[in-house]
Amino acid sequence: MKTEKVLLQGNEAVVEGALLAGVRFFAGYPITPSSEIAEGFSRRLPLVGGKFIQMEDELGAMAATIGGSLAGLKSITATSGPGFSLKQENLGFGIMIEAPCVVVNVSRTGPSTGLPTSPSQGDIMQTRWGTHGDHPAVVLAPSTVSNTVDLTIKAFNFSEMLRTPVILMLDEVVGHMRENVLLPAADAIEIIDRKRPDGNKANFKPYEVKGHDHVPPMPDYGQGYHYHTTGLYHDETGFPRGKSEDAEKLMLRLMHKVDYYRDEITLVEKKYLSDAKIAVLAYGSVARSAESAVEMARNNGIKVGFMQIKTVWPFPEKEVAELAQKVDKIIVPELNYGQYVREVTRAAGGMAEVIPLNRFAGQLISPATIKEMIEEED
Amino acid sequence: MDRYEIRLSGAGGQGAILAGIILADAITKADKFNVAQTQSYGPEARGGASKAEVIVSEKVIAYPKVTKADFLLALTDSALKKYLPDLKKTGSLLIDEEVFIQDKDLLPKEVIKIPIFKIARDQVGKIITANMVALGAMTALFDFIDKGEIEKVIAKRVPTDTVELNLEAFSAGYRFIVE
Incomplete structure (x- = not known):
């Protein structure tokens, strides 16, 4: 067990967390501010018998990541906004065929090539709705380096448990920041592996569900199970029939499996809320500014609390509704023109006034800016 | 030490960020304080503005960037002009x-x-090697970090064939302050 703290970058923390979770395949195309993730895997994966491949572009990288998953390996890819856009079609394919994998988006200021070395949370809705069609989304957003190690492990666990791609959304601040951290010992962390079928190969149906959780067991390619994958709506055999009843059944199952595990995958931190009249709700790097601002304001006697959303999707409906019942006002600082705040407003359902605080020019919101708004609203 | 905010600034390619990383790594190894190191730089490999920030604290560091610096290193005219207003009057x-x-x-x-x-x-x-000269001077000025710790990290973090040169530069900067 390691007991010595190490100086680790957020992007390096993704590599360390993934290795602890058992990752064995990375396919990617480097892009600022995510490139250290590709660099890290290129050095580390060969040492544990894993494979690293730099693909021709992000489309290929997403496809290869899904391929690695079908072959039975825990697989990951990493990118930033422009590359994340390119991954969307194959991401939808991964959701449709239920290939567990982790997609990291270290977001920078967009649209287009934007400000390559500056942070943004402008991709928050893209992580939810980037690929076309109805689909579930599971997205985690860390705020510290040690948090990034933990949430990378959880991203793999959730993806294996749910048999679906999970998105890990860092931003440039978290990805490039270095902090002193204590890495968890390998024997101290919980690892979840995908359910695999029980060995009856003759009558195998790849999308037949046996448990209550709506998640079918998944064989590795090459184990002898006949197994067809398609982006078309398919039945339990995996083959398309072009029928509405298959479409309805599959869509419901894709949604219900995430609903089934909702409580388990919803990660929210609360602080100073017991006497709070105002709450600051934030995610990613901005959560750190928000926490500082809340502490500064409390030192001045203002009754203000803090909620950090770590699982940004599925949206923590219940938790935000409870918060709205408790406080009069919710301030939502974000590094974008105002995206997540609309979901917060919807979930608050008029029970609390929801106030946006937006910065979109590539700089982290300072605690002073948030504190000023807390004082104005007090 | 509650919260000490350090900013190292210069032009891209001068090594302000590497100096910041080495400082943060040495503080990590000494294991007396928490540390958060961030940076900002332009897309170009040389030129443009570049800065590293190192926050040192006994407590948990929530906001990881400089709000009002306690210490500023400025290697260029424009870095000084840009960051001097954010330096505490009681700072260095x-x-x-x-x-x-x-x-x-x-x-x-x-x-x-x-x-x-x-x-x-x-x-x-x-x-x-100007960045290592500056880091040597900073190490002599700071009372919370040991010269030996920084030297160990320099040896680990710079390209193998430049270790000696970097250590020499570091010592020269250190000596200039001490003597």
Whole structure:
């Protein structure tokens, strides 16, 4: 067990967390501010018998990541906004065929090539709705380096448990920041592996569900199970029939499996809320500014609390509704023109006034800016 | 030490960020304080503005960036002009002796001028080691970090064939303050 703290970058923390979770395949195309993730895997994966491949572009990288998953390996890819856009079609394919994998988006200021070395949370809705069609989304957003190690492990666990791609959304601040951290010992962390079928190969149906959780067991390619994958709506055999009843059944199952595990995958931190009249709700790097601002304001006697959303999707409906019942006002600082705040407003359902605080020019919101708004609203 | 905010600034390619990383790594190894190191730089590999920030604290560090710096290293005229307003009046400023001070009113209590580039060029023989000269001077000025810790990290973090050169530059900067 390691007991010595190490100086680790957020992007390096993704590599360390993934290795602890058992990752064995990375396919990617480097892009600022995510490139250290590709660099890290290129050095580390060969040492544990894993494979690293730099693909021709992000489309290929997403496809290869899904391929690695079908072959039975825990697989990951990493990118930033422009590359994340390119991954969307194959991401939808991964959701449709239920290939567990982790997609990291270290977001920078967009649209287009934007400000390559500056942070943004402008991709928050893209992580939810980037690929076309109805689909579930599971997205985690860390705020510290040690948090990034933990949430990378959880991203793999959730993806294996749910048999679906999970998105890990860092931003440039978290990805490039270095902090002193204590890495968890390998024997101290919980690892979840995908359910695999029980060995009856003759009558195998790849999308037949046996448990209550709506998640079918998944064989590795090459184990002898006949197994067809398609982006078309398919039945339990995996083959398309072009029928509405298959479409309805599959869509419901894709949604219900995430609903089934909702409580388990919803990660929210609360602080100073017991006497709070105002709450600051934030995610990613901005959560750190928000926490500082809340502490500064409390030192001045203002009754203000803090909620950090770590699982940004599925949206923590219940938790935000409870918060709205408790406080009069919710301030939502974000590094974008105002995206997540609309979901917060919807979930608050008029029970609390929801106030946006937006910065979109590539700089982290300072605690002073948030504190000023807390004082104005007090 | 509650919260000490350090900013290292210069032009891209001068190595302010590497110096910041080495400082943060040495603080990590000493394991007395928490540390958060961030940076900002342009997309170009050389030129443009570049800065590293290192926050040192006994407590958990929530906001990881400088709000009002306790210590500023400025290697260029434009870095000084840009970051001097965010330096505490009670803070310390370390600059090369040739850096032009435009806003004298903004200068803090402690101003340390040393021939960073001259030492790197004439004494060490490579101007590119200016960042290590500055880091040596900073190490001599800071009471929370040990010279030996920084040297160990330099040896680990710079390219193998430049370790000696970087250590020489570091020592030269350190000696200039101590002597």
